[in-house]
Amino acid sequence: MAAAVLSNSCLPLESSFLGCKLSNHGSSKETTLCVLLSHRKSPKCAVDTPDEGFTAKFPRVNVWDPYKRLGISPYASEEEIWSARNFLLSQYGGHERSAESIEASFEKLLMTSFRNRKKTKINLKTRLKKKIDESPPWVKNLLSFVEVPPPVIIMRRLFLFAFMACWSIMNSAEAGPAFQVALSLAACIYFINDKNKNLGRASIIGFGGLVVGWTCGSLSVPVIPSFLLQPTWTLELISSLVMFVFLFLTCTFLK
Numbered sequence: 001m002a003a004a005v006l007s008n009s010c011l012p013l014e015s016s017f018l019g020c021k022l023s024n025h026g027s028s029k030e031t032t033l034c035v036l037l038s039h040r041k042s043p044k045c046a047v048d049t050p051d052e053g054f055t056a057k058f059p060r061v062n063v064w065d066p067y068k069r070l071g072i073s074p075y076a077s078e079e080e081i082w083s084a085r086n087f088l089l090s091q092y093g094g095h096e097r098s099a100e101s102i103e104a105s106f107e108k109l110l111m112t113s114f115r116n117r118k119k120t121k122i123n124l125k126t127r128l129k130k131k132i133d134e135s136p137p138w139v140k141n142l143l144s145f146v147e148v149p150p151p152v153i154i155m156r157r158l159f160l161f162a163f164m165a166c167w168s169i170m171n172s173a174e175a176g177p178a179f180q181v182a183l184s185l186a187a188c189i190y191f192i193n194d195k196n197k198n199l200g201r202a203s204i205i206g207f208g209g210l211v212v213g214w215t216c217g218s219l220s221v222p223v224i225p226s227f228l229l230q231p232t233w234t235l236e237l238i239s240s241l242v243m244f245v246f247l248f249l250t251c252t253f254l255k
Contacts, residue, residue, distance in 0.1 A: 056091060058098030066105035081109050147255050154252055160187060161248040165241050172232060177240040184247050185210050191251035205250060213246030214239050 063069040067076070070084040085106040092098040164184045168177035185206055193202035217239030229238070 055094035056098075057095050058088065058092040058101055061098060061101045066108045069101065069105045070109070076109075078110070078113050081106065081113070145255050146253050149252060157191065157248055157252050161244045165244045168237060168240055168244075169233075172234070172237050176234075176236050181210075181240050181243065184244055188247045188251040192254070196255070205254060206247070209246045209250030210243060213243030216246065217242030 060069045060071070067074050070081070070088065072080055072084045076084075085102060088102045089099060092102065161184060164180045168180045171177070171180075188209060189199075189202045189206035192205050193199050196202060218235065220242060221235055221238050224238070
């Protein structure tokens with residue numbers, strides 16, 4: 001009986017348990033051997049193992065069109081492209097091939113959008129240059145005195161003169177804007193001299209901007225709607241506000 005049990009030791013757990021039952025009528029050695037065999041674990045197949053950590057697979061991995069792959073319109077903006085990419089990665093980011101497919105389409109569309117924006121800028125510059133070339137001689141001579149600085153410089157000077165204007169408005173009840181006007185004129189002359197390295201020319205241009213701005217401010221008061229003006233605003237304050245604009249334009253865009 002023991003030999004029969006040993007020969008069937010490779011059977012599943014049910015067979016060893018059956019062998020244990022049959023050996024109950026045998027000797028104690030056979031019973032002991034049967035108990036030992038009944039405690040052996042039956043082999044498990046990999047197919048019977050439950051699928052743990054299942055990840056969703058992107059259904060449009062093989063779609064060639066990047067717009068259709070991300071599920072967006074061909075006229076989608078960059079914000080919509082980013083939103084589609086983030087949403088799909090949150091759904092299928094656990095699957096490596098799906099994530100690579102989504103990222104590839106996203107990068108392709110982003111590069112296409114960048115090239116289109118760059119092409120648009122080039123076209124605008126070309127059209128503007130063409131308009132200037134076709135303009136009358138006096139317009140060309142006038143534009144020869146104008147230059148466009150980097151955006152950082154424009155924003156810094158805009159902030160400075162806007163601060164001077166706000167300071168003048170806040171201080172209008174106590175005193176006039178003479179001090180703020182003097183500081184703005186000095187700043188304008190400094191910026192022009194820093195650009196041209198000619199203090200005399202910078203002073204002439206700065207005072208010219210001051211005179212033109214003050215004159216335009218004085219003449220524009222009757223044209224400005226009354227609801228835009230505060231009751232405490234004087235003619236001097238309104239003229240100085242217009243003058244700040246002219247000083248900003250003079251020191252920023254004139255050569």
